[in-house]
Amino acid sequence: MNASRRGLGTIALVLGSMLLSTAVLAQQKVLKFIPQADLRILDPITTTAYITRNHGYMVYDTLFAIDAKFNVQPQMVDKYEVSADKLTYTFTLRDGLKFHDGQPVRSADCIASIERWAKRDALGQKLAESTDAWKAVNDKTFTLHLKRPFALVLDALAKPSSNVPFIMPERIARTDASTNITDATGSGPFKFVKEEWVPGNKVVYVKNKDYIPRKEAPSWASGGKVVKVDRVEWIYIPDSATAAAALNAGEVDWWEQMPPDLIPVLQKNKSIKVENIDPLGSMGVLRFNFLFPPFDNVKMRQALLYVLDQKDYVLGIAGDMKNGRTCYSFFTCGTPLSSEVGAEPMKGKRDFEKAKRLVKEAGYKGEKIVIISATDQPIVHSQTLLTAELLKKIGLNVEIQAGDWGTLITRRSSKEPIAKGGWSIFHTWLVGPDLTSPAVNFAIRGSGDKAWFGWPNDPTLEKLRDDWFAATDPAASKKAAEAVQKRAFEFVPYVPTSQFILPTAYRDNLSGLIIAPVTFMWNVEKR
């Protein structure tokens, strides 16, 4: 009898605790989110993948951040001083900063993180060239000593997109910069739950209850990162029709980036909002191979400027002019350095006769032009199809060689001629924050072998870029950026094909989404 009572008691206890845990889970606010891609790599320094950058913003914090007015704001830093000779920067961290393992954030952690970042990131490398030493004064204060003034110290530390100078514990930040880290311990507003991570399917974050947000209102990555949900689940749904159905059925709350053809489907549901929350969007890129004919000839590259109509590319990529705009600038339109200086060939009525004349002057002999493409990337492939048609119209011998994205990014690193697996053109796209200035726009570089794929070599462009780095005030900076752009339109390191935004879609029980060029998940409330 006693035994059976004990047994019943145990069953009651187990059932009670199960009901309690179910009730606790039911009370939790869980934000279910379909990300733009699958999170595969946890290290935001070894990779420039945007999904890993977004993961970085969940779990890490930054010393500084850019706000919506393009001003640099302190984030983990409480106060900072710059010496009169602009050679010494002193940073003091905020009180109460802690990593997810409970350890305090120290100067040594910040220094190790910045040094690792500076080995990989182009702007970080530029900062490192001017750096004499980083030194910890004490656990909360550290200094940066420069060999020569570098006007972009704070901009570099506030870099908003890949690679972002996230702060990690020193023990992790000491990892070689080409080796993926596997421990996602940060000090950011969310904690990564590694045990629940199913690559290709689900990433789970929980609210970091120890995180102390700043008092200011959130503005891009700056300000108070107040987390208003208990748990965030990134559910990767590779098939867009299934993703749309899941949002329609209320199985998920938010779909980060949706293909334009599904906008009308979701707009029919009154519980779903379809909006553009990215003020900068992305820019399409047409990249040439400078090593071989015919695009080693500047006139061949210039010819494209006269025939490429950005409106076609907006429609091809984003489906509707509402989701994009023409942007005749090498620097993201809507940011301080954008302008249309030198962009005359790209504007106005398209001049096919002029383009044909340039092709003739270039001495084009009918060499085969190979455009490599990736059919699993609609943004890449739609640009490819448009460009191929344009080239055919001006009498060029074009062939599209399509594969998957993995093949494209391998093949584009080939420096062989076409007969041996080389290429002439590839397309891609870059997010707005990656193209805001000569410092971060790596595609504009003319540094030959050290340049991005295609390897353009133009000492003039490099000299003008260095002049921009030397500019000390906003007016001089703007003027120097215009000079860079003017030269870029003459030399044509690549062609900006359009500026577009892939809209986001979310259930109307969500509010507080931050309008920013990166998807942030703090401040988002779920009713």
Add this chain to the structure above:
Amino acid sequence: MIQYVVRRLLSTVVVMAVVAFVVFSLLYLTPGDPAAVIAGDIATDEDIRLIRVHLGLDDPFLVRFGRWAWGLLHGDLGTSIFTNLPVTHLIAQRVEPTLSLTLCTLLVSILVALPLGVLAAAKAGTWLDRAVMAFSVLGFSVPVFVIAYGLILTLSVRYEILPVQGYRSFHDGWWEWLRHLVLPSIALGTVYIALITRMTRASMLEVLSQDYIRTAEAKGLAPGQVLVGHALKNAAIPIVTTIGVGVALLISGAIVTETVFALPGIGRLTVDAILRRDYPVIQGVTLIFSAVYVLVNLAVDLSYVLFDPRVRY
């Protein structure tokens, strides 16, 4: 019998070794560089080179194969280049959804296809037979993803009866587990049902024309007894073989089904690994698939003993 099983298991080891070598060689020759995928769009040649050196992708073929084979002999399938998680861990994470999907599909298929096939054979030439065969042709012809979208649109979005996507573990409750498997199982099972139905009908028709069936009928046995007790048992060997061969069909079909229904199964793991050139994962999954396929064939061969006493090993 035991000798036969041991011999087959030993031959499995040889088959696996050949598969391992062929898969490794094919991946070596396939264009694609995981280092470029890791580095991302904004990378330089130097960034990619450093990652490649770190991953050992610059090493000669034999060195890489030797390293992998040595790990394999020690039960280590390697580590994913991207996630840095052991391949065994990644496969273990995915086994339950794929196993659940495959078993549910098998169960649904056999429960639907066998009666349909037997019925079609028993009523050969009638409208019922024609209807079953028309369904069978339809099942073969309509792609899995079309059936899947149709089911999602009607049963999930329109009538909100079943979930659109995802998987719930059996440990979290059998009801939710089952609810999440109904649509994928139907979508994946349609081709399989068609296949087994046709095979059952054909095999039954052949058996039903035999003298012993006529004798059984002449003895006055009930039609059901004749069909199930005599005909179906004797028609079973080709049907069981088809079911066994169909497992391979299920595995390849599961890739599409898992993608459409966002099920975190081994099929999705394989596709993702191929797209990213995650070599250790591709090699690991291929080996597992090969082992499963060989073992299923062995099980099918052994099951013949149950249906035909003349079969001896």
